[in-house]
Amino acid sequence: IAKEVAKLLEMKAQLGGDEGKHKFVLKTPKGTRDYSPKQMAIRERVFDAIITCFKRHGAEVIDTPVFELKETLTGKYGEDSKLIYDLKDQGGELLSLRYDLTVPFARYLAMNKITNIKRYHIAKVYRRDNPAMTRGRYREFYQCDFDIAGQFDPMIPDAECLKIVHEILSDLQLGDFLIKVNDRRILDGMFAVCGVPDSKFRTICSSVDKLDKMPWEEVRSEMVGEKGLSPEAADRIGDYVQLHGEHCGVEPLASFCQARQGGPAAEGCKNDHVGEPVSVGSVAGGGRYDGLVGMFDPKGRKVPCVGVSIGIERIFSILEQRVEASEEKIRTTETQVLVASAQKKLLEERLKLVAELWDAGIKAEVLYKKNPKLLNQLQYCEETGIPLVAIVGEQELKDGVIKLRVVATREEVNIRRESLVEEIRMRTSR
Amino acid sequence: IAKEVAKLLEMKAQLGGDEGKHKFVLKTPKGTRDYSPKQMAIRERVFDAIITCFKRHGAEVIDTPVFELKETLTGKYGEDSKLIYDLKDQGGELLSLRYDLTVPFARYLAMNKITNIKRYHIAKVYRRDNPAMTRGRYREFYQCDFDIAGQFDPMIPDAECLKIVHEILSDLQLGDFLIKVNDRRILDGMFAVCGVPDSKFRTICSSVDKLDKMPWEEVRSEMVGEKGLSPEAADRIGDYVQLHGEHCGVEPLASFCQARQGGPAAEGCKNDHVGEPVSVGSVAGGGRYDGLVGMFDPKGRKVPCVGVSIGIERIFSILEQRVEASEEKIRTTETQVLVASAQKKLLEERLKLVAELWDAGIKAEVLYKKNPKLLNQLQYCEETGIPLVAIVGEQELKDGVIKLRVVATREEVNIRRESLVEEIRMRTSR
Numbered sequence: 001i002a003k004e005v006a007k008l009l010e011m012k013a014q015l016g017g018d019e020g021k022h023k024f025v026l027k028t029p030k031g032t033r034d035y036s037p038k039q040m041a042i043r044e045r046v047f048d049a050i051i052t053c054f055k056r057h058g059a060e061v062i063d064t065p066v067f068e069l070k071e072t073l074t075g076k077y078g079e080d081s082k083l084i085y086d087l088k089d090q091g092g093e094l095l096s097l098r099y100d101l102t103v104p105f106a107r108y109l110a111m112n113k114i115t116n117i118k119r120y121h122i123a124k125v126y127r128r129d130n131p132a133m134t135r136g137r138y139r140e141f142y143q144c145d146f147d148i149a150g151q152f153d154p155m156i157p158d159a160e161c162l163k164i165v166h167e168i169l170s171d172l173q174l175g176d177f178l179i180k181v182n183d184r185r186i187l188d189g190m191f192a193v194c195g196v197p198d199s200k201f202r203t204i205c206s207s208v209d210k211l212d213k214m215p216w217e218e219v220r221s222e223m224v225g226e227k228g229l230s231p232e233a234a235d236r237i238g239d240y241v242q243l244h245g246e247h248c249g250v251e252p253l254a255s256f257c258q259a260r261q262g263g264p265a266a267e268g269c270k271n272d273h274v275g276e277p278v279s280v281g282s283v284a285g286g287g288r289y290d291g292l293v294g295m296f297d298p299k300g301r302k303v304p305c306v307g308v309s310i311g312i313e314r315i316f317s318i319l320e321q322r323v324e325a326s327e328e329k330i331r332t333t334e335t336q337v338l339v340a341s342a343q344k345k346l347l348e349e350r351l352k353l354v355a356e357l358w359d360a361g362i363k364a365e366v367l368y369k370k371n372p373k374l375l376n377q378l379q380y381c382e383e384t385g386i387p388l389v390a391i392v393g394e395q396e397l398k399d400g401v402i403k404l405r406v407v408a409t410r411e412e413v414n415i416r417r418e419s420l421v422e423e424i425r426m427r428t429s430r
Numbered sequence: 431i432a433k434e435v436a437k438l439l440e441m442k443a444q445l446g447g448d449e450g451k452h453k454f455v456l457k458t459p460k461g462t463r464d465y466s467p468k469q470m471a472i473r474e475r476v477f478d479a480i481i482t483c484f485k486r487h488g489a490e491v492i493d494t495p496v497f498e499l500k501e502t503l504t505g506k507y508g509e510d511s512k513l514i515y516d517l518k519d520q521g522g523e524l525l526s527l528r529y530d531l532t533v534p535f536a537r538y539l540a541m542n543k544i545t546n547i548k549r550y551h552i553a554k555v556y557r558r559d560n561p562a563m564t565r566g567r568y569r570e571f572y573q574c575d576f577d578i579a580g581q582f583d584p585m586i587p588d589a590e591c592l593k594i595v596h597e598i599l600s601d602l603q604l605g606d607f608l609i610k611v612n613d614r615r616i617l618d619g620m621f622a623v624c625g626v627p628d629s630k631f632r633t634i635c636s637s638v639d640k641l642d643k644m645p646w647e648e649v650r651s652e653m654v655g656e657k658g659l660s661p662e663a664a665d666r667i668g669d670y671v672q673l674h675g676e677h678c679g680v681e682p683l684a685s686f687c688q689a690r691q692g693g694p695a696a697e698g699c700k701n702d703h704v705g706e707p708v709s710v711g712s713v714a715g716g717g718r719y720d721g722l723v724g725m726f727d728p729k730g731r732k733v734p735c736v737g738v739s740i741g742i743e744r745i746f747s748i749l750e751q752r753v754e755a756s757e758e759k760i761r762t763t764e765t766q767v768l769v770a771s772a773q774k775k776l777l778e779e780r781l782k783l784v785a786e787l788w789d790a791g792i793k794a795e796v797l798y799k800k801n802p803k804l805l806n807q808l809q810y811c812e813e814t815g816i817p818l819v820a821i822v823g824e825q826e827l828k829d830g831v832i833k834l835r836v837v838a839t840r841e842e843v844n845i846r847r848e849s850l851v852e853e854i855r856m857r858t859s860r
Contacts, residue, residue, distance in 0.1 A: 024501065024726070024728070026537065027499065027541065028494070028541075029499055029525050034492060034541075036492060036542075037492055037549065040491045043493075055793060057788070057793075058765040058814075060467035060762045061467060061762075062464060062466060062467055063464065063470060065458050065459060066527075066570065067462070068459065069455065069457065069458075071455075085517055085518075085520070088517060090515070092558075093460055097517075111457065117467075128520060140495050148798070153800045156798040157798050163785065167789075296454070296456060298454070332490045332491075333485070333489065334488075335488040351589070355593065362486070363486045363487075363488065364488070366586075368578070369582065370583045370586075
């Protein structure tokens with residue numbers, strides 16, 4: 001009976017709306033979040049570092065719609081297509097939210113017949129994945145993509161992509177990171193040297209990929225036992241995969257591809273860059289996708305492309321935790337001066353002064369009270385980090401001066417009204 | 431028969447995918463567009479002016495997800511709810527794309543129990559409206575919202591919203607604009623003074639609203655004939671509505687509310703600001719929405735709000751046309767210097783130098799060719815507006831110098847390599 005009552009109560013709760021006490025769930029959709037002003041301040045620091053780098057490398061910027069025709073995305077993501085958000089068919093075109101920025105970029109190139117561009121694009125993408133938000137995995141998340149499209153001499157654009165990842169991860173001071181580069185042709189060459197028959201490349205490759213989960217001995221016995229590789233060939237592979245260090249390590253490959261954010265999975269990964277700050281997982285990925293634009297072009301014309309994608313969510317988590325730990329006080333506004341008064345009936349004078357300051361380009365605020373207490377106005381400055389207070393007073397108005405107070409030192413000086421803008425600029429220009 | 435053949439051919443075309451010659455439509459969804467690098471350059475100018483203004487007024491910034499729980503939007507937009515984009519039910523929560531930034535803001539305030547904030551939010555919103563893209567009306571478009579939430583003394587935050595619209599429209603140098611302010615209570619007061627009975631306020635108001643489409647005489651006869659107003663009262667209204675000029679004009683009111691971008695229609699519009707550049711239509715709107723947060727709060731606690739929303743699409747259209755007309759050459763990158771070479775086999779030296787420049791924070795590019803012709807390199811600078819070329823040559827490398835060429839004047843000087851960064855900074859700092 002208790003169970004039935006619970007069930008009925010639940011049903012009632014669901015129907016509650018009709019009775020005017022609808023139980024409304026106050027939340028953001030699963031896997032998404034709001035950014036508070038403090039979080040936005042950190043996010044803007046990260047974007048600033050990334051955009052500065054992209055611009056330093058001469059990239060243009062484009063933007064595309066948040067949704068695409070459903071068929072634009074069809075056939076580009078293999079298995080992962082099930083994670084695409086579709087829009088409801090409300091009449092008209094069938095639409096889906098973008099899953100990455102790479103496919104829209106390729107669509108843009110084909111549509112505008114662009115054969116040559118270096119561009120960046122920073123925008124949100126959408127995946128109906130199982131979110132793990134504490135580890136920085138969301139259903140709505142930012143990608144910061146830098147791509148070079150065009151027919152160029154080999155490896156020069158690819159190298160620039162690696163340089164960009166290095167510059168950004170260094171700039172952000174996230175600590176040590178590792179950039180992994182792979183090329184399936186290196187692996188194929190190694191297999192050939194080790195005496196793996198061509199027909200076994202794929203299956204032996206998938207065994208090598210298991211090295212991040214299994215010890216070498218188990219992988220070896222799978223190669224020899226299940227997959228029929230000669231023990232000699234397996235041992236030669238063993239020599240390679242157990243090497244570590246500069247220019248010679250071989251490590252599981254497919255896993256890097258999985259770490260790629262964006263880029264068509266079917267493309268194969270000639271180049272793949274994965275930065276791995278300690279215990280954080282990958283924060284960037286990339287590679288070539290030489291066939292993608294051709295999939296959109298009516299005549300199948302190819303535009304070779306290479307690019308890299310920085311995922312800011314994990315980077316953001318690291319920086320947020322660091323700010324939390326350091327108790328660094330992050331300002332969420334840039335206000336230079338609060339226009340205040342110590343006496344009553346000066347609202348109009350405060351508004352007149354703050355408008356003067358705004359018109360001169362000074363970042364200024366005023367409390368929205370007719371007669372605020374001076375203490376409250378000073379407290380507001382302390383809380384929000386405003387460094388200066390311009391205090392309007394009757395005597396000062398008569399004398400043509402404004403009292404300028406430095407919040408940190410409590411120093412107060414009278415400044416002639418016509419010099420106030422200059423004085424504020426001077427005192428806040430550091 | 432021809433008709434039947436045509437029908438079958440059409441069906442075949444639709445099924446075409448199976449035969450490997452699927453007729454793919456290469457386009458963005460209806461009512462949306464890509465932004466090219468040139469358009470982005472203009473867009474960033476507009477955003478820069480708007481954000482600078484919002485920050486000058488001490489606003490914080492927040493961000494919310496592009497979609498909300500469907501029920502968050504339910505009941506907030508009246509008739510216009512049919513324009514909301516719903517996501518397909520793929521299991522899990524029912525979601526809709528945000529229709530404006532006001533409702534998500536109110537949800538954010540209620541969810542986080544914030545009673546006091548001044549924030550801006552710049553993001554795309556979505557409406558399944560009939561697009562008129564040539565006139566700057568899209569289904570995906572930006573809103574730039576500035577709102578002040580909190581219990582304050584009357585009209586002070588409202589006045590700041592007006593000041594902000596004035597500052598932004600002035601900064602953008604769009605030409606003359608008109609800001610209209612209304613308050614239903616003023617109209618109600620005017621009706622009372624004119625002798626309109628309380629019970630007729632609504633219906634007489636809707637007659638006044640027709641003044642933007644009909645001459646006064648017709649409106650008057652509707653009031654008296656259809657709506658039974660006394661001729662004396664109608665004439666007194668006529669005196670008011672035919673006034674123009676400072677502080678005394680009365681104009682159609684409901685139409686301003688319609689021009690509002692965002693804000694719940696049911697709120698009524700105590701304040702409403704509409705800027706109207708000549709022949710462009712409204713580019714901003716706003717008003718109070720004192721009841722909205724309470725609709726989300728479980729205990730119905732109200733947070734009074736006032737805000738303004740700048741619609742950049744029309745502004746963007748104006749500026750884009752102006753740039754087109756002026757033949758102003760807009761740069762889409764900020765590159766300061768191209769690292770070039772006149773001789774072959776200097777790829778590595780070019781890459782070494784460009785990396786030095788990047789690491790010193792110089793915006794630099796290099797062509798992705800092993801042995802590019804000097805002419806092509808100089809042409810690239812002309813096309814993209816790069817002002818300087820750093821030319822690597824064998825003799826210069828031996829001498830420890832780099833040849834710096836000014837693209838505009840063709841002047842060339844040898845600069846010691848260790849002074850190059852400083853020289854480039856000096857020559858491009860204006």
